[in-house]
Amino acid sequence: MSPRAGLTTGAVVDLALKIVDQAGPDALTLAKVAERAKVAAPSLYKHVKNLADLRRLIDLRVVQEMAETLTQAATGREGADAVRAVADAYRDYLRRHPHRTGALTTAPDESDTELSKATHAVAEVVFAVLRPYGFDHAQAVHATRCLRAAVHGFAGLEASGGFGRPEDVDQSFEVLKTMLVQGLTTYSEQEKK
């Protein structure tokens, strides 16, 4: 298919993601990727437009993985059970890959169809999980934002070491989940008037 088919765009993203996971997003340079790929730096431009493009590809990969992860966590569950499972999956993913937090706060950016789609997929999972609560559309939007904000905020702070000692962080997260499921229930009941 191609000469000296050692590299592909996907392989470059793989290597870049390893660097990000090991040393953080700021440590990502094309020079380091080239070194790991055993290739001269300019050769990378055959597979990637530039550094910004590589970063975008990484974000895309991460968002897609997250969407898949959350989907799996949600399948076979419903109601509060599903909410808790999705929250756990989100947090676990960022505990496993603490340096990927930034990729999940990316602004979709209209023109980027692919990334927008992936971001939308994540929101879809949460939307689906909230269906049993019987919200109308606007309410579902509010609830989705709250859920995502709380869980992402927690996972993000934990990933960046924002909680001083890591003592009882699991328990803190239990409290958060409880607050959320209770809040969702109350919100849905109160809307029935």
Add this chain to the structure above:
Amino acid sequence: MSPRAGLTTGAVVDLALKIVDQAGPDALTLAKVAERAKVAAPSLYKHVKNLADLRRLIDLRVVQEMAETLTQAATGREGADAVRAVADAYRDYLRRHPHRTGALTTAPDESDTELSKATHAVAEVVFAVLRPYGFDHAQAVHATRCLRAAVHGFAGLEASGGFGRPEDVDQSFEVLKTMLVQGLTTYSEQEKK
């Protein structure tokens, strides 16, 4: 006091903060700061150890400002009222300075006494606000983490344009605040058994 006293460390931080606010943290370079200060780039090293140090000074400034802002929001209020006011203040600060979100997720880093102190000051405000709920220490830690995570998560997502359309974001935040104050009340009651 000093020759050609045009610059001080504080002034450098001021200029740097302006760049961050206008173009985001990644756009901060010593070269640009030097340009704005009308000074050759190496001259900055008389006021700042290096770029990392400048970033740290920015983080410190932001965290201190946030601590002050939250303190003011909390004074004269109590209970749910105070929680809501602090949440609003946090969000408003990040709406006013969307590019400062990263500064508020900084890991304190043991050795850095000053920054640790500032971070602690923020936590203190939240702690104080939660006092009327009568939590024991461990519970207060959990509650603080949840509150901070939810509010920071929401404000951070909003600041980075994470919510697609900005329609009714205020209302979404209202929902979040309601969830939180209700969750706190329930959490405190349930602990009394």
Add this chain to the structure above:
DNA sequence: CCGCCAAAGCTACGTTCATTAGCTTTAAAG
């Protein structure tokens, strides 16, 4: 009023990267 001197600034340089231009190799297709 004068000269000292440390702080503040400067120029010159070395290094790491990103990125472009243009050449060379190689493997796949005919």
Add this chain to the structure above:
DNA sequence: CTTTAAAGCTAATGAACGTAGCTTTGGCGG
């Protein structure tokens, strides 16, 4: 076996960080 386009390479440019060492200047003691 030849063609050819993709994949890779070397060379070169320019931005930026950071270091070394020189120069200026303004406050202070005499």
